[in-house]
Amino acid sequence: MRIKTKLTLGVGLLFLFIIMLAVIGTVYINALNRDTQNILVANYKTLEYSRNMLIALDEDITDTKSRIKFSENLTKQKSNVTEIGEKELTEKLSVDFDKLLIAPKDSLLYISIRKDLADIMLLNMQAIQRKSDVAKQTASEATWWIALTGTFCFIIAFVLLVNLPGNIANPIKELTESIKQIAAKKYSERVNFEGHNEFGELAQAFNIMAKKLEEYNNSNLAKLLFEKKRIETLIDNQHDPVIGLDEEKLILFVNGAALKILGMKKEDLAGKFAQDVAVTNDLMRLLVQGLVISDKQDKKPIKIYADNKESYFEKEVIPISIAPTGEKEPKQIGHFIVLKNVTSFKELDYAKTNFIATISHELKTPISTIKASVQLLENINTGSLNDGQKQLIESIKDDSNRLLKITSELLNLSQVETGNVQLTIQQSDSSQILQYALDAVKVQADQKEVGLEVKMDSDLPLVKADAEKTAWVLINFLTNAIRYSQEKSRVVIEVKKDIDKVTFSVQDFGRGIESRYRDKIFTRYFQIPGSNKTGTGLGLAISKEFIEAQGGKIWVDSEIGEGSKFSFALGT
Numbered sequence: 001m002r003i004k005t006k007l008t009l010g011v012g013l014l015f016l017f018i019i020m021l022a023v024i025g026t027v028y029i030n031a032l033n034r035d036t037q038n039i040l041v042a043n044y045k046t047l048e049y050s051r052n053m054l055i056a057l058d059e060d061i062t063d064t065k066s067r068i069k070f071s072e073n074l075t076k077q078k079s080n081v082t083e084i085g086e087k088e089l090t091e092k093l094s095v096d097f098d099k100l101l102i103a104p105k106d107s108l109l110y111i112s113i114r115k116d117l118a119d120i121m122l123l124n125m126q127a128i129q130r131k132s133d134v135a136k137q138t139a140s141e142a143t144w145w146i147a148l149t150g151t152f153c154f155i156i157a158f159v160l161l162v163n164l165p166g167n168i169a170n171p172i173k174e175l176t177e178s179i180k181q182i183a184a185k186k187y188s189e190r191v192n193f194e195g196h197n198e199f200g201e202l203a204q205a206f207n208i209m210a211k212k213l214e215e216y217n218n219s220n221l222a223k224l225l226f227e228k229k230r231i232e233t234l235i236d237n238q239h240d241p242v243i244g245l246d247e248e249k250l251i252l253f254v255n256g257a258a259l260k261i262l263g264m265k266k267e268d269l270a271g272k273f274a275q276d277v278a279v280t281n282d283l284m285r286l287l288v289q290g291l292v293i294s295d296k297q298d299k300k301p302i303k304i305y306a307d308n309k310e311s312y313f314e315k316e317v318i319p320i321s322i323a324p325t326g327e328k329e330p331k332q333i334g335h336f337i338v339l340k341n342v343t344s345f346k347e348l349d350y351a352k353t354n355f356i357a358t359i360s361h362e363l364k365t366p367i368s369t370i371k372a373s374v375q376l377l378e379n380i381n382t383g384s385l386n387d388g389q390k391q392l393i394e395s396i397k398d399d400s401n402r403l404l405k406i407t408s409e410l411l412n413l414s415q416v417e418t419g420n421v422q423l424t425i426q427q428s429d430s431s432q433i434l435q436y437a438l439d440a441v442k443v444q445a446d447q448k449e450v451g452l453e454v455k456m457d458s459d460l461p462l463v464k465a466d467a468e469k470t471a472w473v474l475i476n477f478l479t480n481a482i483r484y485s486q487e488k489s490r491v492v493i494e495v496k497k498d499i500d501k502v503t504f505s506v507q508d509f510g511r512g513i514e515s516r517y518r519d520k521i522f523t524r525y526f527q528i529p530g531s532n533k534t535g536t537g538l539g540l541a542i543s544k545e546f547i548e549a550q551g552g553k554i555w556v557d558s559e560i561g562e563g564s565k566f567s568f569a570l571g572t
Contacts, residue, residue, distance in 0.1 A: 028142030187214035241339040313339040427462040437474035451490040473543040481508035509563035
């Protein structure tokens with residue numbers, strides 16, 4: 001029988017018996033109510049009237065009040081005749097009462113009236129007893145029928161309670177466990193409940209599915225093993241060291257290049273937890289540090305001594321995530337650590353840095369000589385110059401200053417790259433740093449009629465910084481802001497304190513920077529495409545190095561048409 005049919009029959013039968021129970025209860029309660037009302041209305045009132053007449057008879061029937069009281073109750077009794085023979089007894093009482101009114105002294109009439117009242121009362125008491133027996137019989141029948149119907153309801157409900165939850169829940173539970181086994185790739189799992197109901201059909205469909213999955217898995221196992229070996233061979237033949245970890249940081253594979261730089265054997269690594277290996281291997285400890293990847297990975301090369309030489313590698317940790325079948329949310333299943341050999345690039349970079357430093361240093365002397373010669377030519381004692389010669393000297397002076405600035409920036413950059421930047425970090429006054437920068441750009445701002453608006457918090461704390469390098473960065477910000485501002489505009493300089501730092505900001509209201517260029521603005525030699533301003537593209541890169549070398553942070557906020565706001569923060 002199908003589950004739906006069982007539920008319909010069981011619940012429908014229970015519902016039918018509950019309706020029957022309600023109907024039987026209602027019918028018998030109404031019957032008992034009628035029997036009770038019949039006793040109260042018909043017999044109880046007759047007894048009350050008879051009692052009142054006896055009282056009136058005992059008081060003094062010759063008294064007007066007693067006579068009226070007797071007469072009123074006699075009238076009420078005449079209208080309340082309900083039993084067989086009660087009418088005759090009531091008429092006889094009425095005749096005897098009329099005789100008593102004529103002969104009030106006749107004692108036999110008193111006796112006759114009392115007998116009449118006693119007979120009426122006895123008749124009604126017998127009726128009460130009889131009707132009470134009928135009510136008892138009705139109550140007994142009601143009890144029997146209600147108990148019978150209630151028993152059927154209980155039996156049906158008990159059968160449903162015992163059988164129905166198990167019949168529904170047990171197959172579902174068994175099916176759920178089997179599905180979990182299939183999800184765990186145990187395709188030999190089968191469900192055993194059979195029947196002609198819905199669960200039987202579901203079990204049959206599930207077993208067919210499991211059988212097909214088992215056939216598919218067996219047919220593709222050899223192919224999967226072949227592909228696995230192919231991938232392992234490809235990884236092992238990679239020139240770059242590669243290490244694979246699962247979500248628990250268990251080492252899944254290590255290629256030959258990684259074994260060489262780690263100085264370990266494959267059997268000592270495969271199947272081991274990276275944390276355990278890191279205890280005895282410094283390089284492994286360095287590789288698994290900070291394995292929880294952030295948006296910005298540390299790109300500084302790792303220096304490793306292997307094969308009797310120093311080599312440089314860039315670590316790249318690739319998180320591996322997949323969306324399991326039937327699920328939407330991706331699940332992380334491990335990490336892929338790749339060490340890219342950048343030794344040749346490092347050597348070229350080192351050579352480039354030395355070359356730039358040498359050339360910049362060599363260029364600085366002749367440029368300084370050119371500037372001194374120009375100053376001599378401008379001296380009146382040297383001789384007078386015509387307008388054309390003055391324009392040529394101004395052009396030579398501008399070019400000399402530009403060349404001197406470029407060589408200074410290149411020297412700063414070479415110092416940063418070689419790590420030879422000499423920082424004198426001490427407690428410095430923020431207001432003095434700001435004032436020094438403002439004095440340095442005042443002439444440039446006045447020439448372009450750009451107003452410098454300063455907003456500075458009171459009671460600024462001292463900052464831990466190299467005052468000279470920090471002022472250089474602020475001057476660079478101000479110079480760029482003035483350069484990219486319209487004439488007769490303004491530049492806002494803000495210095496504000498925070499919990500444990502001081503933030504310097506320079507905001508212009510020029511064209512602004514497109515969002516696609518903001519991440520590259522602090523990159524060396526980068527200039528915004530289409531910009532008609534000249535420069536080396538090194539100023540912001542050097543500023544970033546100076547601020548970060550002091551443990552600070554530098555950033556830019558900009559929107560097209562609203563200008564740019566360059567900021568840096570230093571600790572107190």
